[in-house]
Amino acid sequence: MKITKGAVVTGGTSLEYKTGDWRDQKPVLNQSWCKACGVCEEDCPDGAIHVEDGAFSIDYDFCKGCGICARECPTEAIQMIPEEK
């Protein structure tokens, strides 16, 4: 490996780096309480919450466990639990 002038590297590579292993708290989504309001998806700073066919799910490859989704969910459908590795 050689360093580049100004640390310029190819962009758009974040998908290759799974940052979920930084997490020490893990959000768990209880689907039966979820009202599909979309607040968590909008507020997640890492874009780690996705919606598919109206169902919200958390991408643990990129969720860093900040807990914002759990704090903001109006129905308390997301709970933080200690991460186990």
Added chain:
Amino acid sequence: MSVVEGSEAVAMAIKACRPQVVSAYPISPQTHIVENLAKMVADGELDAQYVRVESEFSAASVVSGASATGSRAYTASSSQGLLLMTEVIYASAGMRLPFVITGVNRTISAPISIQVDHQDTMSLRDSGIIQLYVESVQEAYDTHIAAFKIAEDPKISLPVMVCMDGWILTHSYESVAYMGQEEIDRFLSPFEPEHFLDIKNPKSWGSYADDNVLMEFKYAVHQAMQDGKQRIREIFKELSLLTGRDYRGLVEAYRTEDADTIVIALGSVSGTVKESVDDLRSEGHQIGMVKIRCYRPFPFEDIWEAIKGARRIAVLDANISMGSEGAVGMDLKAKLYGLKNAPLLVDFIAGLGGREINKRALRNILQQLDTVGKKPPFLKEPNWVGLNPTLFP
């Protein structure tokens, strides 16, 4: 020759360099420069994006980002404004983004004052920005044109700051010889960076570096400065040929050949020092002066060449590293340490907050040099020129 205000001459130089982006936030004594540029853009004389921002942090961020897109970019500031730019300047140097800033020198609050000293720009000396200090309005005009060429040189690729004394240079009228646009275009070719932001070919700047590579990045910036000295010398030489004015070297030596005592200065005070040197020479003193034109990278080789025959050196520092000494004095002492026949060097803190450094002050400095020369100098330093002890509580 035109007789113009210093700020207007700088704006004329910038305009002739064809910047694509200018961004600035007003602060005295820098304001006239960017007001002139705003007018040039509004009148259609300068084809550039003029970005008005809400702070100097944003002004620096705009020019840094513009440089990453491959645009030639310019901003100016003073004092607190430069401090607010500091974080961005460090980051831009690390990302190797070239642009030009005029650092119009003004003291730093508190107490608040708009008068000149070098505390503001000196506090940026460690950031990785190249710093050039100018003595006159003509030198400010010429140096700004060289500044873009230095910044954009592929071997250097760093931001450059032209430091000019507030009021004394920005607001005084001097006769200035402007260069022709064609000459400038020949001297300064368009900015063609190795990398630039492009949505079709995404890149990211200043990406994360762990402890296994970070030192190497810092070394690369330092080395770009060190190796850059030779390029800066060459560019200044080209500038001399172009203008017919003498810009050889990173320093200017004035009557140093047989000098026993040498005064080292930066900026507009150099003119006063030269006059004093002439006066004192006519009275039989073997005195000379060295003006540091390029302060970062620090041109010790060039300074040494001019001072190595001297017995005593007085450094005029218009700044103070609180709790230590003046920046230039510290730099020089560090380099002189252990050298055979190193001259006695005494650091003088002079001209803070616009206090005048006149011929009388320079005579006092010479007298102090006589006294200090007999004692271990470190016990007495730094020496504050013209301090009024009756004012102390």
